[in-house]
Amino acid sequence: DxxxxxxxxxxxxKEGQNVTLxxxxxxNHDAMYWYRQDPxxxxxxxxxxxxxxxFQKGDIAEGYSVSREKKESFPLxxxxxxxxxxxxxxxxxxxxxxxxxxxFFGEGSRLTVL
Amino acid sequence: KNQVEQSPQSLIILEGKNCTLQxxxxxxxxxxxxxxxxxxGRGPVSLTIMTFSENTKSNGRYTATxxxxxxxxxxxxxxxxxxxxxxxxxxxxxxxxxxxxYIFGTGTRLKVLA
Numbered sequence: 001d002x003x004x005x006x007x008x009x010x011x012x013x014k015e016g017q018n019v020t021l022x023x024x025x026x027x028n029h030d031a032m033y034w035y036r037q038d039p040x041x042x043x044x045x046x047x048x049x050x051x052x053x054x055f056q057k058g059d060i061a062e063g064y065s066v067s068r069e070k071k072e073s074f075p076l077x078x079x080x081x082x083x084x085x086x087x088x089x090x091x092x093x094x095x096x097x098x099x100x101x102x103x104f105f106g107e108g109s110r111l112t113v114l
Numbered sequence: 115k116n117q118v119e120q121s122p123q124s125l126i127i128l129e130g131k132n133c134t135l136q137x138x139x140x141x142x143x144x145x146x147x148x149x150x151x152x153x154x155g156r157g158p159v160s161l162t163i164m165t166f167s168e169n170t171k172s173n174g175r176y177t178a179t180x181x182x183x184x185x186x187x188x189x190x191x192x193x194x195x196x197x198x199x200x201x202x203x204x205x206x207x208x209x210x211x212x213x214x215x216y217i218f219g220t221g222t223r224l225k226v227l228a
Contacts, residue, residue, distance in 0.1 A: 004157075031214070042118070042203075042218035050213065090157055094214060100146055100165075101207045101214035105157035 002027045006091050006106035013078070013085065013113050021076045021109045023091035030096035032074035033103070036060060037088040046089075049074055050096045078111060086113045116141045118206050120219035128227055131194055135222045137187040137204035145209035149178055149189045152201045152221070161189070161202075194226045 004025045013019045025032065031050050035043040045058030049068040063082025068074055074093075078085045091106040118139045127133050139147070146165045150158035162171050164180040164187060171178050175198075177190045191198055204219040 006157075040123075040220065042220040045216075088155075092157075097213060100163055101209065101216075102148070102160055102163065103158075103205070103216060105150075105159070107157045108155065110155070 004091055004093055004104055004106035006089075006109050008109060009107065011109060011111045013111060015113060016080045018077055018079050019111065021078070021089055021091075021111070023074045023076065023106060024072055025074075025091075025093045025104075025106075026072060027093055027104060028071075029093035029104070030071070031094045032068070033092045033094075034058075034064070034066065034074070034076045035090045035092065037090055037108075043090065046076065085111055087111060116206075116208060116215075116217045118204055118217050118219040120202075120204050120222050122222060123220070124223040124225070126225045126227060127194055129194060129196060132190065132192050133194060133224065135189045135191075135202050135204075135224070137189070137219055139185050139187070139204070139206045139217070139219075141185075141206040141208050141217050143208060143210065144182070144185075145207040145214070147180060147187050148205045148207070149176070149187075150203040150205060152203060154200070158203055191224075194224075196226050196228060199224060199226045 007022045033048045034046040047066040049055035065077045089109045092103045121136045149161045152158040162178040175192045201221040203221045206217045208215040
């Protein structure tokens, strides 16, 4: 079935460590996104990519990094520079242009800093 | 400033009852409006999409309305079930130069009690 796969589902990190969240899609979408979700807040955009080998900062990019070496993959690294990384992270994809722009989401990754 | 506001923030109803969730937006240019359902610890899933020319759209027990003049949308849930317990997120799509930008509401958390 077509969809978006995020891994791991749960991740624990010690302070000072970098961690990488995986996101893979087989929907043939050009655009991919990373969002952060905190209780009581709307989804906030971390990074997005409209095409392979290109990505743009979102509203809260500080302390995060991404790469887009393949159309299907858009991993997110949470670095030690991110001061409050404990959150639920959602990866999404969509057609870059045309259609209705529906966002398809993965199942999310919950990161907890110990 | 593009904004999406949802109300109420949370809602508790008894199984079998109806409820209506509200979404007000100030987004320009407007492309479409979607309602997503997000179960706890899962990724959001699209319920309905409303374009500028549509007033009402149903998806089973879910009925969405859109008033483009007042920039308001509602999601009505009929004969609620325990499985309707979730967060409901209103997302307005802004399309500029053919690419998409998504503005998220903070969601309404619905709890259906037996």
